[in-house]
Amino acid sequence: MDFNFQQTVPAAWVDYNGHMNDAEYNRAFSQATDAFIDHIGLDAAARSEFDYTIFTLETHVCYLQEMKEGQAFEITSRVLDYDEKRIHLFLSMYNADGELVATLEEMLMGIDVNEGRGARFPGNIEAVIAQLFEKDSGLGKPKQAGRTVGIKRK
Structure with a gap:
């Protein structure tokens, strides 16, 4: 039940600095999020059947190393928390x-x-998310999780 998303950096994603543009990291993560949503059972058919979708409420990206044109990458997921209608x-x-x-x-x-507002996950989706959370819960909090943007003063 592990999730991973694989891609390579296309030329169109490379900026004037010769590396993957920051917006393209967001594109890659957005595509991986869509694949994750499919992975938990909310693919296009299920979204249509249940009249249900997923919105992103907030994101925080940390850029740690450069990626260059043609380089392969893999994106993995961890469910840090969840409730009946949200996934962290x-x-x-x-x-x-x-x-x-x-x-x-x-x-x-x-x-x-139909309601245009937050609603409980349909069908067995919450159970799938719970399984992922249980699997990931023993891994500890990632170093980059929960960070805020700001200048640290001495």
């Missing part, structure tokens, strides 16, 4: 050498599309 998700991007290059922490909310 942490994604880690690794290069082909297995080095951590970026992370994304995000809060996702399940939405009833």
Whole structure:
């Protein structure tokens, strides 16, 4: 039941500094989030059947190493927390050498599309999320999780 998303850095994602542009890390993490949503059972057919979708409420990205054109990467997931309609998700991007290059922490909310507001996960989706959380709960908090943006003063 492990999740991973694999991709390579296309030329269009490279900026004037010769590395993957910050917006493209967000694109890669967004694509991985969509794949994760499919992975938990909310693929296009299920979203249509249940009139349900997932919105992103908040994200925080940490850029740790450069990625260059053509480099392969893999994104893995950890469920840090959840309730009946939200997922606190942490994604880690690794290069082909297995080095951590970026992370994304995000809060996702399940939405009833007919009501246009947050709603409990449909069907057995919450049970799937619970399984992932249970599997991930013993791993400890990732170093980049829970960070805030600011200048540390001495």
